[in-house]
Amino acid sequence: MRRLLTGLVALLLLVGAAILWLTQPDTLPPDRFAGLEGDAARGENVFWAAGCASCHSAEGAEGDDRLVLTGGRRFASEFGTFVAPNISSDPTYGIGNWSLEAFGNAVMRGVSPDGAHYYPAFPYTAYARMEPQDLVDLYAFMGTLPPADRPTEPHELAFPFNVRTAAGLWKTLFFEAEGWAVEGDLTPSETRGRYIAEALAHCGECHTPRNALGALETSRWFAGAPNPAGEGRIPNISPALLHWSREDLVAYFTYGFTPDFDSAGGSMAEVVQNLAQLPEADREALADYLLRVAPVQ
Incomplete structure (x- = not known):
């Protein structure tokens, strides 16, 4: 019995170590944005193409209020309700004190500045294909937007979906940072359209089963x-x-x-x-x- 218990404990430790290894956050190479300078005017086009305001502005916001990324919108799903965070330029409640590298890892890898996994309700699975220059330009534009002092609300998820490690396992199974849904010999216009649809506007997130x-x-x-x-x-x-x-x-x-x-x-x-x-x-x-x-x- 003692040998059996010892073996069981050893097996559980091995399984736990394997899960920790499989769910380690995969971040961008530290030189991904080296030498790039952000242009806020170009970043505004990236902002609209990526649909940032559609999730992160207040419910019912119109006009310039769509640029106040206060968060708080609620998105129901079969896994629970996801609540969009404050991503305004506020340094306390938003992302105003994030570095470019932290912003890039959040948007393109789904990893928070403190190393936690974001849930794929945030479409980093599409944004992973974003050109580095577009990410740098978007970061520059985001810094020009007004701050909002609304605290981010937690998601409302039941077990086991409320465990962030589960998101790490999901990434191991399904997250691919490269490749396109539509391949082939595309024209320059079709190639540009694919980039907008698959990397920025993330059309497949809603229109694909x-x-x-x-x-x-x-x-x-x-x-x-x-x-x-x-x-x-x-x-x-x-x-x-x-x-x-x-x-x-x-x-x-x-x-x-x-x-x-x-x-x-x-x-x-x-x-x-x-x-x-x-x-x-x-x-x-x-x-x-x-x-x-x-x-x-």
Whole structure:
């Protein structure tokens, strides 16, 4: 019995050590941003393409209030409710005292300044593909935004999802920092559109179905998915069901009107507000990319 207990304790220690090893935060190389200078004007385009205001401004914010990234929005899911944090320039309640490296690891690797894992409700799985210069420009722009002194609220997650180590295991299984959902010989416009859609605007996070553990099923890219809030369904936007022309898509990204005179609603209305801030060439590139996506029923 003593040998059995000793062996069991040794096995548990080995399992615990393996879990700790597998869930160690994977951070960016320390020289990832070496020699790069941030440009806040370029960073503003990255900000709108990445949809930062859609999650981190206050619920119902309009106009310049969308630039006050106070946090507090609540996002229901089958794993619990995630609450968007304050990412304003406030040094106490926001990210005003973060270094560029800390910001980069948060956005592109899902690792907090104190080494904790962020949950993939924050789409670092897409932002991981962001060009280093775009990240540096975004950091510069974020520093120009107003501070907000609202404390960040904790997520409301049940066990075991409230254990951050679980997020580390999820990363080990599913997080890939490279590669694209749409491969092939793309035109320059389609390539730019892929970068916007897959790395910045993270369109697949809503429009692609997920497996039981919340990872994207990339073989069914843009095939639509259940609404995590439980109301309705997020549509299939692959060419199998979305038969809009390039001009239709660009108009939708600019004004929010569909070819049949409907308008964008819900969270998509905010996405359109973001895309409308981009240069027209970027909206055209996004349309070209969508037309290149493989049709999925």
